[in-house]
Structure formats: C-alpha cells, structure tokens
Amino acid sequence: LRYILYYWPGIQGRGEFVRLALEEAGAEYVDIVYEPEEKGGGEQAIMAFLEGEDVARPPFAPPFLKAGRQVIGQTANILLFLGARHGLAPRDAAGRLWVNQLQLTIADLVAEAHDTHHPVGSSLYYEDQKKEAKRKAKDFRANRIPKFLGYFERVIERNGARTPWMVGTKLTYADLSMAQVIAGLRYAFPATTRNALRSRPRLRRLHDAVFARPRIARYVKSGRRIAFNNDGIFRHYPELGD
Numbered sequence: 001l002r003y004i005l006y007y008w009p010g011i012q013g014r015g016e017f018v019r020l021a022l023e024e025a026g027a028e029y030v031d032i033v034y035e036p037e038e039k040g041g042g043e044q045a046i047m048a049f050l051e052g053e054d055v056a057r058p059p060f061a062p063p064f065l066k067a068g069r070q071v072i073g074q075t076a077n078i079l080l081f082l083g084a085r086h087g088l089a090p091r092d093a094a095g096r097l098w099v100n101q102l103q104l105t106i107a108d109l110v111a112e113a114h115d116t117h118h119p120v121g122s123s124l125y126y127e128d129q130k131k132e133a134k135r136k137a138k139d140f141r142a143n144r145i146p147k148f149l150g151y152f153e154r155v156i157e158r159n160g161a162r163t164p165w166m167v168g169t170k171l172t173y174a175d176l177s178m179a180q181v182i183a184g185l186r187y188a189f190p191a192t193t194r195n196a197l198r199s200r201p202r203l204r205r206l207h208d209a210v211f212a213r214p215r216i217a218r219y220v221k222s223g224r225r226i227a228f229n230n231d232g233i234f235r236h237y238p239e240l241g242d
C-alpha cells in the first residue's frame with residue numbers, strides 16, 4: 001500500500017508529524033509536492049484537493065493523506081488512522097482515545113508555538129505583527145512552555161512504565177510527535193527550552209529514544225528531513241527571546 005502525503009514544500013511544518021509516523025512504520029509514501037508537475041505533483045496537486053469542485057470530502061488545509069480512495073485531513077486525525085493501521089497506537093478503544101487526546105494537546109501546543117510569530121493573523125506578515133509577537137512569545141516562554149512540558153512530563157511519570165513512552169510500554173505516534181515538538185522548541189527558543197527540560201528528564205529521554213529509533217535515525221541521516229527554518233511553525237527570531 002502506498003500513501004500520498006499532501007503538504008507544503010520547504011518546511012517541516014505539520015507535515016512532519018505525519019512523516020515521522022510513516023517513517024517509523026516503514027510505510028511506502030510519496031511527498032506529492034516534490035513530484036514533478038507533469039507527473040501530477042507540485043503545489044497544484046494540493047490545490048486540486050483544496051479547491052477542486054469534485055472533491056467529495058475536501059480538506060481545509062494541509063497536511064492531508066491519501067490512502068487508496070480515502071482523503072484524510074487534520075494532523076491528529078491522520079495519525080489516528082495511521083496509528084491503528086501500523087501498530088503505533090494501543091489496540092483497545094480507551095487507549096486509542098487517550099493517545100488521541102495527547103495528540104490533540106500537542107496540536108494545541110503547536111498552534112500556540114505558531115502564534116508566537118503570528119499572534120494577530122496567519123494571513124499577515126510577521127513583520128507587520130512584531131510588537132504583538134514579542135508579547136505573545138514572552139508569555140509563551142514564561143508560562144506556556146513550562147505548563148505544557150510539565151504536563152507531558154507528568155504523563156510519562158504516571159504511565160509508570162520502565163520504557164520512555166507516554167502510553168503503555170510501546171511507542172505510539174504521540175511519542176513521535178512529542179519528540180518533534182521538543183526538537184522544534186529547542187530550535188525556536190533554545191535557552192527557555194533547555195531550562196524547562198532541565199527538570200524534565202523523562203521528556204529528554206523520550207526525545208532521545210525517538211531519534212535513536214533505527215528508522216527515524218535513518219530518515220534524519222538521509223537528508224530527506226528538511227531542516228528547521230524561519231518559514232515553518234517553529235521559528236527562531238532572536239527578537240522574540242531565547
């Protein structure tokens with residue numbers, strides 16, 4: 001089975017949460033935006049779904065995933081689907097809901113990280129909302145990063161397993177996403193994140209364990225993982241604080 005991932009070019013963005021799950025699963029997939037246009041690739045392929053008249057269940061925004069005839073949007077929803085199919089989630093319904101809950105909380109954190117550079121509007125330039133961005137980032141660094149990371153540290157602790165993971169004894173897609181968020185926060189706000197992680201050894205261990213997974217390590221080494229940059233969700237602007 002071959003998946004098609006629809007996501008914007010040049011950034012990890014929310015697409016990366018899906019990529020990490022696909023990579024860990026060893027699934028076959030194409031990142032359609034990097035395929036030549038004459039082969040149906042490029043941004044046109046994305047736009048065809050967003051704006052096409054004949055799409056029965058149109059997604060609102062990337063990322064979305066094509067699996068056979070199904071088109072699935074919303075990062076957490078895509079992961080719910082992949083988790084069940086590839087053993088990246090518990091088998092029981094309660095366990096699946098719990099992992100989904102964690103993923104939705106990660107999505108909240110990701111949205112707040114995005115809003116540190118776009119607090120007024122996603123359709124406006126960063127340069128036109130710098131003042132508000134400074135206030136937003138200050139609060140995010142002082143209050144939100146510690147609150148979110150404190151929460152996830154507790155989740156690992158309460159799980160009580162001898163493994164590094166948040167749920168049970170096996171890795172789930174929420175662990176992959178958590179590691180990705182830690183990597184992103186370290187890029188955007190290195191000092192704040194270093195400080196917040198000092199007292200959160202379980203999260204540091206989770207991050208390291210995810211990036212040491214053979215398939216994830218191979219993916220990172222392959223050069224296919226786009227580097228963090230200031231077009232993505234996690235951006236490093238010195239004026240927004242360290």
Ligand SMILES: N[C@@H](CCC(=O)N[C@@H](CS)C(=O)NCC(=O)O)C(=O)O
Nearest residue numbers: 013014061062063073074075076107
């Ligand atoms: N809640 C959605 C958010 C999707 C989203 O914001 N996608 C961005 C790219 S990362 C986008 O293209 N947004 C267009 C828009 O919001 O108009 C998810 O988690 O997938």
